[in-house]
Amino acid sequence: MLRPISFLIIAGALFLSSCSTLSVDAEVDTRPASERNYPNGLSVSALSCTGCHTDTAGQGIPSLAGRSADQILASLRFYGQPDTGTTVMHRIARGYTDEQLTALADYFAEQV
Amino acid sequence: MALDTNMLSRRKLLAAIASVTLISASDLKAFAQTRAKVVVIGGGFGGATAARFIKSYLPNTSVTLIEPNPVFTACPFSNLVIGGQRSIADQKFDYRSLVGDGIEIAQAFATDVDSQARTVTLDNGSILSYDRLIMSPGISIRWGALEGYDRAAAELMPHAWKAGTQTLLLRRQLEAMEDGGTVVMSAPAAPFRCPPGPYERASLIANYLKTEKPASKLIILDSKDTFSKMPLFQEAWAEHYPDHLDWRGASNDGRVNRVTAETKTLYTDFDEIRADVANVIPPQKAGEIAERAGVTDVTGWCPINATSFESSLQPNIHVIGDATIANPMPKSAFSANLQAKVCAASVARLLSGEDVLPTTLANTCYSFITSDRAVSIAGVYRNDDGAFSSVDGAGGISPLAADAEIREAEARQAEDWFRTITSEAFG
Numbered sequence: 371m372l373r374p375i376s377f378l379i380i381a382g383a384l385f386l387s388s389c390s391t392l393s394v395d396a397e398v399d400t401r402p403a404s405e406r407n408y409p410n411g412l413s414v415s416a417l418s419c420t421g422c423h424t425d426t427a428g429q430g431i432p433s434l435a436g437r438s439a440d441q442i443l444a445s446l447r448f449y450g451q452p453d454t455g456t457t458v459m460h461r462i463a464r465g466y467t468d469e470q471l472t473a474l475a476d477y478f479a480e481q482v
Numbered sequence: 483m484a485l486d487t488n489m490l491s492r493r494k495l496l497a498a499i500a501s502v503t504l505i506s507a508s509d510l511k512a513f514a515q516t517r518a519k520v521v522v523i524g525g526g527f528g529g530a531t532a533a534r535f536i537k538s539y540l541p542n543t544s545v546t547l548i549e550p551n552p553v554f555t556a557c558p559f560s561n562l563v564i565g566g567q568r569s570i571a572d573q574k575f576d577y578r579s580l581v582g583d584g585i586e587i588a589q590a591f592a593t594d595v596d597s598q599a600r601t602v603t604l605d606n607g608s609i610l611s612y613d614r615l616i617m618s619p620g621i622s623i624r625w626g627a628l629e630g631y632d633r634a635a636a637e638l639m640p641h642a643w644k645a646g647t648q649t650l651l652l653r654r655q656l657e658a659m660e661d662g663g664t665v666v667m668s669a670p671a672a673p674f675r676c677p678p679g680p681y682e683r684a685s686l687i688a689n690y691l692k693t694e695k696p697a698s699k700l701i702i703l704d705s706k707d708t709f710s711k712m713p714l715f716q717e718a719w720a721e722h723y724p725d726h727l728d729w730r731g732a733s734n735d736g737r738v739n740r741v742t743a744e745t746k747t748l749y750t751d752f753d754e755i756r757a758d759v760a761n762v763i764p765p766q767k768a769g770e771i772a773e774r775a776g777v778t779d780v781t782g783w784c785p786i787n788a789t790s791f792e793s794s795l796q797p798n799i800h801v802i803g804d805a806t807i808a809n810p811m812p813k814s815a816f817s818a819n820l821q822a823k824v825c826a827a828s829v830a831r832l833l834s835g836e837d838v839l840p841t842t843l844a845n846t847c848y849s850f851i852t853s854d855r856a857v858s859i860a861g862v863y864r865n866d867d868g869a870f871s872s873v874d875g876a877g878g879i880s881p882l883a884a885d886a887e888i889r890e891a892e893a894r895q896a897e898d899w900f901r902t903i904t905s906e907a908f909g
């Protein structure tokens with residue numbers, strides 16, 4: 371629960387400034403919704419990927435860490451071609467538009 | 483805390499400040515979300531993941547996870563324990579990481595939910611209030627729905643459809659069985675937890691019989707004529723277990739409609755089969771607390787809005803995982819984990835006064851066909867306008883007639899998946 375003292379600081383900060391990017395107290399996120407922690411738009415769809423892909427490579431599933439957006443997009447486009455390949459990624463990538471694949475590649479390139 | 487008595491005036495004060503400054507409505511909402519209380523029922527794949535993601539999306543929100551067991555025993559890969567390839571210790575996960583994340587653990591069983599008062603009652607007598615409740619209670623067995631199959635019967639003919647003592651009971655019965663014995667599995671009609679699960683288990687039991695008790699045999703009595711990854715399993719069974727596994731579908735008198743536990747006898751319409759070891763996978767429904775909360779319909783499962791995961795029947799209650807009606811998404815740990823993450827994002831948006839967003843969801847389920855080979859099924863889904871749909875042209879099963887290397891690669895991928903999904907859920 372909010373301590374009164376921090377509440378007053380926050381109230382004061384809000385009073386002094388309508389600038390909503392102020393981070394005056396860890397207990398209150400005063401950033402606008404678009405800058406908060408939770409995923410928006412296409413990045414929500416990245417949640418489907420992280421059940422398998424982490425930042426450490428396994429023996430069967432590659433890590434996406436340290437790869438550029440171009441590298442990731444090239445792989446995703448390869449997987450998305452019709453009628454090729456044996457892995458689950460072939461069957462999954464076909465369900466995404468090129469715009470979605472591009473957004474996913476950009477998202478994971480930034481997560482390094 | 484003298485000043486705390488002034489808490490009631492906080493909202494008024496903020497409103498006053500807002501009225502004389504340029505503070506937007508969303509700033510007030512940002513303040514409101516910090517006071518929000520989220521309660522999660524069930525610390526399995528859905529619930530543990532949801533608690534962690536809510537906490538990371540809205541660090542200031544109070545998150546309480548209600549789960550009676552101090553240690554969770556995972557079902558995925560438990561068929562390898564039954565087949566003798568894996569230790570049950572590798573299936574166990576505790577909640578220490580969640581505590582480290584700032585999540586409160588209420589080690590108790592939720593006995594009631596009052597959706598009007600927005601409270602959850604626990605078996606230790608305490609009552610928790612919530613702004614948003616997320617329920618991931620998994621499944622309950624429909625005791626008695628299969629005549630003769632009650633709690634006592636499950637001690638003699640284990641279901642092993644919730645992992646732990648039931649898993650070990652089935653394993654010990656297989657170990658104790660003399661060579662030349664008959665193992666009988668009864669598989670239920672859909673919907674049930676983990677559609678390919680019975681057939682992965684059958685493969686691994688047959689693998690055990692073939693290597694350790696070669697004069698023995700497994701008979702699967704099925705209430706269906708088709709099942710998940712059927713062509714792949716049938717191909718594997720013909721290749722690996724032609725002498726150790728028989729499958730009987732519903733139109734071949736495979737549907738079990740009664741059992742007698744004391745004699746381990748299973749009855750179909752025209753036949754009775756005596757087993758040395760019987761694994762009865764019974765009919766199921768959503769975890770019982772869902773019924774108490776009023777979020778189940780006549781099917782015994784929970785209808786939801788697919789975009790927000792909010793119950794179609796009760797406001798402010800979200801349901802995820804096996805308990806939901808989410809088809810075409812299957813009842814899998816992969817689905818439960820992903821639904822938890824998307825639900826957490828939706829709840830974060832709702833608590834911040836924003837609208838929920840539709841997205842694309844995927845599922846992958848691997849099944850072992852031998853101790854080191856696996857096959858898979860995948861699907862891609864949308865959750866626009868509150869309903870799930872499959873994305874055309876995507877998804878499907880592993881190729882038939884594939885080389886051993888492809889099956890072995892999928893087994894390695896399955897192991898990576900298990901590690902990643904359990905670390906996303908339990909840390």
Ligand SMILES: Cc1cc2nc3c(=O)[nH]c(=O)nc-3n(C[C@H](O)[C@H](O)[C@H](O)COP(=O)(O)OP(=O)(O)OC[C@H]3O[C@@H](n4cnc5c(N)ncnc54)[C@H](O)[C@@H]3O)c2cc1C
Pocket residue numbers: 523524525526527528529548549550551554556557558559560561590591592593618619620621642643644675676679683769770771802803804805813814815816817818846847848849
């Ligand atoms: C043999 C087998 C093999 C499987 N293999 C796979 C696989 O390879 N891949 C895959 O993706 N899925 C697999 N599954 C399916 C997977 O186990 C489930 O889909 C998954 O566990 C569902 O998650 P959940 O959160 O809905 O339920 P669970 O993980 O079962 O969690 C429910 C939790 O809620 C708690 N709970 C229930 N009621 C209450 C209450 N009233 N109060 C407090 N807590 C409560 C329970 O104690 C439990 O911890 C398998 C299942 C089985 C049986």
